[in-house]
Amino acid sequence: MTTSPVADDASAEIPAFPQPRAAVCPFDPSPELRGLASWGPLTRVRSWNDSTPWAVTGHAEQRTLLSDPRLSADFSHPGFPSPVPHTGGERPSTDLSFVGMDDPEHARLRRMVSGAFTIKRVEAMRPVVQEMVDDFITRMLAGPKPADLVQALALPLPSLVISELLGVPYEDHEFFQTNSKVLVSAVATPEERAAAHTNLYGYLDQLVGEKLARPGDDLLSGLAQQITAGELTRREAAAMGVLLLLGGHETTANMITMGTLLLLQHPEQLARVREADDPKVIVSAVEELLRYLSVVHLGRRRTALEDIEIAGRTIRAGEGVILLGELANRDPAVFPDPDRLDIGRDARHHQAFGVGTHHCLGQPLARMELQVVYPTLFRRVPTLRMAADVADIPFKYDAVIYGVYELPVTW
């Protein structure tokens, strides 16, 4: 890059986005991405389709913008900066339910399911999750060495938890895990993603039909009741089911593997997690891992509905905005010495779950699962270690949720 950071946007050489991570530091944002921050808290980037949306790098600016209702999350908007090529105009914003909607429609749908994710409800699930984690670890220990932590624990745990919560039969897990994986892949073709969505939608629609006929004590049955009451269409219910099933999979699974892998590189901090008597130590460690790893990478996406003045710049109505949470989480103004992993630091202001009205619905559940998983794994398997070099681990450079495809471990 030869242009100066103060150059006019029109004449500046606009950096391409996204750029791959550097294989030598798989836990850090790519050097090119970090370079964006030197251009100021927001700068233009060049997207796959040659559009030049704004990239926002600062923590404070992201918090301000993501709390601003003048930014729309509707991904059918022509200015929406899609992270991956898609079949233009054919991706309705209702595909992922309220994720692609603005308030008040977003709030109407979200608040039909948000009662399942209160602190009290999630805490009540903790003993059940503890039992599940213990079972998966027992099975892993009884099996061959080395084991793949992705298949032994990281993926099946959140998959089982969200299945039970929704009322989705876990015996179908191969079907919905496979399709979820395609939906969050950045290298799948638009047709492959559309087919995966159709598969999941059809599956959820059929389940909603079954819950209408024979309601149980689960979240999908709750949605079925709302359909009966005329508050919700069957289409809305099935789309919400797809969103929740998908959201409950890749994110938590990748945090489990990436957090384990990172702690194995920091044995002194791993020991503090393993030996902690005070649950606050674990809570703090989980927040720091969420901050440091920021597995939801490649940015949160919005379109400006009106002109917005911020940090001395004007985002014009209709322009795309990409908010880079992984850079907010390494902002030295908020996190001193941000590239140092320190499970004792106060990391609570991280933006790993986003900010504003679209803040991750499932985050209390994800946090609780992680708070159970890490200490249990390191206590039950005190000799846990990698069965491969970090250099040989297949990282998900090509997925919108960052993680590893495989994590060979032994003990």
Next chain:
Amino acid sequence: MKITVDEERCCGAGQCVLIAPEAFDQREEDGIVVLLDAEPAEGHHTAVREAASVCPATAIQLSESPD
């Protein structure tokens, strides 16, 4: 200190309930914030300030008297 909450902005994250349970709770049906004590005792002020600054929806406003 006087607390006001914006139920429209609230995203039901429950961070305030974890940090300052004396002042905040959540509605059972949708997790939206319930203000238990709009003028909490001084001993809770630090926690309430932390809850407001961590709130992912910026739904908690504080007005602090200069006394």
